[in-house]
Amino acid sequence: MSKRFPYNTEDLKPSRRDFLKWGGAGMATAMMARYGLAPILAQNMGEIPAELHPGSPNNARGWTTSLPPIPEGMPVDPPVTITGSRRGPWEFADGDDIENSPFTRLNAAVTGIQWKLAFNWTDNEGEVLQKYNLAIASNELPDFMETVPLQVYSELLENDLLEDITDVYEEVAHPVWLKEAMSFSDGIAWRLAEVNGRKMGLPYIEQAAQNDKVLWIRQDWLDAVGMSAPSTIEELHAVATAFKEADMGQGGDGATLGIAANRQLNTWYCSLDPIFGAWGVMPTFWTPDENGDLQYDSVRPEIKEVLGTLRAWYSEGLLAQDFFTFAPWQNAGTHIGGNLAGIMYSPAFGAVYGLPDSVANDPDARWTFGDIPTGPTGIKKKAWSNPVPDTVYCFRKGFEHVDLVLKQVAWWAELLQSPANRYHGFEGTDYFWRNADGDLDPMGSVLDLNGYDSTKHIWGPPGTNGGSRTDPYFETNWIKERRNVWANTPEDERDALMEAFLGGDPLSVLWDEANVFAVDHWEADGIKNHFLTVPTRTMERAGTSLEGLEAETFINIITGQESLDRFDSFAEEWRSGGGDRITDEVNEWWHGQM
Amino acid sequence: MTFKQYMKRAWPLYVMIVPGLIFVLLFRYYPMYGVVIAFQDFSPAKGFTGSPWIGWENFEFLFSLPEFGRIFSNTLIISISKIVADQVGAIILALLLNEARLVLFRRTIQTLIYLPHFLSWIVLGGILLDILSAGGILNQAIGALGIKSQLWLGSNDWFRGTVISSGFWKNVGFSTIVYLAALTAINPVLHEAAAIDGAGRFRRIWHITLPGIRPTIVLLAALSLGDVLQAGFEQILTLYSPAVYRTGDIIDTYVYRVGLISAQYSLAGAVGLFKSFIGFGLIVLSYWLADRYAGYRIL
Numbered sequence: 001m002s003k004r005f006p007y008n009t010e011d012l013k014p015s016r017r018d019f020l021k022w023g024g025a026g027m028a029t030a031m032m033a034r035y036g037l038a039p040i041l042a043q044n045m046g047e048i049p050a051e052l053h054p055g056s057p058n059n060a061r062g063w064t065t066s067l068p069p070i071p072e073g074m075p076v077d078p079p080v081t082i083t084g085s086r087r088g089p090w091e092f093a094d095g096d097d098i099e100n101s102p103f104t105r106l107n108a109a110v111t112g113i114q115w116k117l118a119f120n121w122t123d124n125e126g127e128v129l130q131k132y133n134l135a136i137a138s139n140e141l142p143d144f145m146e147t148v149p150l151q152v153y154s155e156l157l158e159n160d161l162l163e164d165i166t167d168v169y170e171e172v173a174h175p176v177w178l179k180e181a182m183s184f185s186d187g188i189a190w191r192l193a194e195v196n197g198r199k200m201g202l203p204y205i206e207q208a209a210q211n212d213k214v215l216w217i218r219q220d221w222l223d224a225v226g227m228s229a230p231s232t233i234e235e236l237h238a239v240a241t242a243f244k245e246a247d248m249g250q251g252g253d254g255a256t257l258g259i260a261a262n263r264q265l266n267t268w269y270c271s272l273d274p275i276f277g278a279w280g281v282m283p284t285f286w287t288p289d290e291n292g293d294l295q296y297d298s299v300r301p302e303i304k305e306v307l308g309t310l311r312a313w314y315s316e317g318l319l320a321q322d323f324f325t326f327a328p329w330q331n332a333g334t335h336i337g338g339n340l341a342g343i344m345y346s347p348a349f350g351a352v353y354g355l356p357d358s359v360a361n362d363p364d365a366r367w368t369f370g371d372i373p374t375g376p377t378g379i380k381k382k383a384w385s386n387p388v389p390d391t392v393y394c395f396r397k398g399f400e401h402v403d404l405v406l407k408q409v410a411w412w413a414e415l416l417q418s419p420a421n422r423y424h425g426f427e428g429t430d431y432f433w434r435n436a437d438g439d440l441d442p443m444g445s446v447l448d449l450n451g452y453d454s455t456k457h458i459w460g461p462p463g464t465n466g467g468s469r470t471d472p473y474f475e476t477n478w479i480k481e482r483r484n485v486w487a488n489t490p491e492d493e494r495d496a497l498m499e500a501f502l503g504g505d506p507l508s509v510l511w512d513e514a515n516v517f518a519v520d521h522w523e524a525d526g527i528k529n530h531f532l533t534v535p536t537r538t539m540e541r542a543g544t545s546l547e548g549l550e551a552e553t554f555i556n557i558i559t560g561q562e563s564l565d566r567f568d569s570f571a572e573e574w575r576s577g578g579g580d581r582i583t584d585e586v587n588e589w590w591h592g593q594m
Numbered sequence: 595m596t597f598k599q600y601m602k603r604a605w606p607l608y609v610m611i612v613p614g615l616i617f618v619l620l621f622r623y624y625p626m627y628g629v630v631i632a633f634q635d636f637s638p639a640k641g642f643t644g645s646p647w648i649g650w651e652n653f654e655f656l657f658s659l660p661e662f663g664r665i666f667s668n669t670l671i672i673s674i675s676k677i678v679a680d681q682v683g684a685i686i687l688a689l690l691l692n693e694a695r696l697v698l699f700r701r702t703i704q705t706l707i708y709l710p711h712f713l714s715w716i717v718l719g720g721i722l723l724d725i726l727s728a729g730g731i732l733n734q735a736i737g738a739l740g741i742k743s744q745l746w747l748g749s750n751d752w753f754r755g756t757v758i759s760s761g762f763w764k765n766v767g768f769s770t771i772v773y774l775a776a777l778t779a780i781n782p783v784l785h786e787a788a789a790i791d792g793a794g795r796f797r798r799i800w801h802i803t804l805p806g807i808r809p810t811i812v813l814l815a816a817l818s819l820g821d822v823l824q825a826g827f828e829q830i831l832t833l834y835s836p837a838v839y840r841t842g843d844i845i846d847t848y849v850y851r852v853g854l855i856s857a858q859y860s861l862a863g864a865v866g867l868f869k870s871f872i873g874f875g876l877i878v879l880s881y882w883l884a885d886r887y888a889g890y891r892i893l
Contacts, residue, residue, distance in 0.1 A: 129857065134638075136639045137638050137641055155637060155639050156639070158637070159639040252734075255729055263836060263837075320728060320729075322727055322747070325727070325745070325748040325837065326723075330723060334724065334727065340729075534856065535855050539855060539856075540855060540858065543855045544848065544855060545660055545661060547855075548836065548843070548851070552836045552837065552839050555835075555836055556837065
């Protein structure tokens with residue numbers, strides 16, 4: 001597409017008077033403006049210089065990234081500088097840095113926004129709090145604050161330091177890439193970012209169903225014992241028992257386990273949450289009861305039935321004797337990688353966490369995944385993984401350019417999240433050509449020490465170090481595009497980007513399949529934790545005590561150190577030890593929400 | 595020598611002390627005013643001056659915790675056992691190494707026992723979790739000897755023992771080195787004279803070596819008493835699980851879990867102040883005891 005330049009060439013020559021008028025440095029700027037060399041000032045040009053484009057159209061096996069239309073009124077003139085905080089680390093080539101990278105150059109050309117780093121942190125536990133607290137104490141908050149932790153967020157709210165973006169959002173937020181994308185699951189994205197119906201920041205959104213469990217099981221073991229994948233908890237028990245009795249594992253005699261578990265019953269890997277879900281309850285979650293009040297699931301009577309079941313399984317040796325000392329990451333190494341267990345409830349990424357070790361230690365290992373089994377009354381539920389962590393993007397009170405940031409966010413969201421745009425970052429920053437044949441290494445460039453993350457240098461959302469987005473289905477849409485569109489491209493016509501993602505090893509193909517599966521079951525099978533705000537007063541005071549009591553009691557019941565009836569006295573202790581007060585406080589918040 | 599004459603000669607020494615003095619005042623004493631947050635409902639936005647004062651509320655909360663008795667006694671038991679094991683073990687090891695004739699042997703052992711000191715608990719914890727698991731190397735080894743396997747990390751009977759012995763393994767090398775250094779300061783003439791008088795190895799250790807390092811023993815014991823409420827936060831955090839809260843949960847790990855629910859700067863400040871207060875009292879006490887019974891004084 002060629003666009004006619006609106007001036008005739010004669011007009012473009014700077015006159016002698018121009019020199020006199022503007023002087024040296026000013027002249028250079030003015031010339032660049034007139035010739036369209038400085039994209040920031042290239043008002044209404046509608047075209048971004050080719051050297052700023054992502055993608056690799058000039059490589060023989062490269063691809064073209066299409067850019068969304070430039071938002072209305074952009075790029076702004078004069079350009080606007082916005083300060084922001086960022087989570088590191090990062091690494092750039094050729095003198096680039098976080099303020100001047102392929103991203104910021106393209107971004108400045110599109111939006112006119114120039115980002116300036118206020119401060120950054122790399123340790124996401126202690127350092128982030130320290131940096132934000134310092135900024136609050138010294139009254140030097142950046143205009144835009146990345147991933148503000150919950151404690152800091154409530155601090156900022158209490159002291160009225162945040163800009164209310166509700167009205168600007170209504171007016172300028174993109175109908176598809178912001179408003180619609182962030183409306184999933186009854187607007188759960190806004191539970192933290194919205195306070196009393198006012199938007200006090202932008203939500204941080206991760207991938208849908210990223211910790212939702214599927215049942216991972218050894219197909220070769222199933223074949224060996226002549227059984228098929230379990231569809232009920234009863235069948236699961238039978239299969240686990242058969243695995244154990246046939247001693248399918250690699251450890252010493254009798255070392256095979258029925259199912260891998262660890263000290264957290266409801267956790268991110270080798271979790272038991274779908275077993276609790278089979279009875280319709282979820283420990284540590286707050287769920288609505290029949291009156292519309294929130295109840296604490298850990299003290300519901302159904303929990304006792306699940307604990308009774310697990311207690312029986314433990315006594316039969318289906319759980320590791322010391323499972324309750326294990327952390328999830330240890331399951332991956334010892335139980336799964338060491339081929340002691342052939343069944344686990346883990347997320348889709350379980351395909352590439354634990355399983356690679358399993359296959360390395362036993363080349364015959366054939367893992368497969370399936371839906372979670374149903375309980376005695378036909379219930380099939382699991383912990384719904386919330387893609388909105390306890391963190392918010394905030395704007396400093398009095399910041400005047402919220403509208404510009406929202407427009408930028410929408411433009412990048414469309415670029416990244418619409419698979420048809422084929423965005424895979426910038427050559428030399430996010431990927432590099434591996435050899436003369438033009439093979440692409442999709443897992444990051446040589447400069448990127450932290451692996452593939454073609455969005456982490458973006459001031460976002462979307463992007464940022466940690467990969468937030470506006471659309472939780474972003475990853476899954478990409479997988480579908482790859483499998484449905486790219487895979488149908490004849491092999492000799494595929495470009496390097498297609499090839500890099502299509503020719504994956506069996507485990508990463510399994511990961512993709514499990515991802516799509518988990519996302520398809522996300523809304524229907526998930527039990528949601530409805531308490532999503534700062535801890536209540538009594539939680540702060542008594543929460544640690546009650547959590548400890550719960551964890552200790554559940555483990556002791558499962559391991560048989562205490563009787564099953566201990567559950568009843570536990571529930572009583574929980575209520576009288578502050579639980580009743582917490583329930584009141586939680587419901588006060590809950591009903592205030594509606 | 596008058597004061598004036600003395601100062602004329604000694605002033606460069608005083609000048610040399612000044613940077614150190616400034617450092618201590620600036621970085622050790624000046625930040626102490628931060629303890630005020632222990633008596634406030636501190637919020638970083640309001641700062642030290644703006645946060646509301648709440649008196650003893652944080653301390654009352656700490657002492658009225660249903661688990662306070664448990665975490666306080668766990669802390670004391672684990673930490674005192676560690677101090678005793680560490681000091682006694684280090685003295686014995688130092689004496690043994692001191693008697694070893696072969697220098698190469700002595701140096702090798704010294705380096706090997708010192709090595710774990712340089713590894714962080716996160717790394718060591720990962721190794722220990724594996725070694726000490728139900729099917730781990732230790733249980734396999736004792737199983738081969740016909741001994742019943744134990745849940746070293748998962749049973750309330752064993753957890754403290756595991757913490758104390760793994761702490762011993764990590765730290766004893768460092769303490770040993772201090773004692774070895776003290777041993778070299780003993781005049782060899784004493785040993786030679788005693789040998790001529792017919793004293794054997796054990797008599798010489800008892801009558802010469804041990805009295806020779808007595809000030810060091812007293813000093814190290816006094817200093818470690820100041821840490822009596824530090825039972826090893828990182829170590830226990832990596833090794834414990836809810837099943838052993840009864841015997842393994844200490845003040846620091848408990849407060850850490852409180853902080854996971856919401857950042858409570860003031861409570862953490864109160865706990866720190868409480869620990870320092872107890873530690874300070876114990877240091878004063880042990881210093882007095884050292885002066886009284888070992889004739890040891892700093893000034």
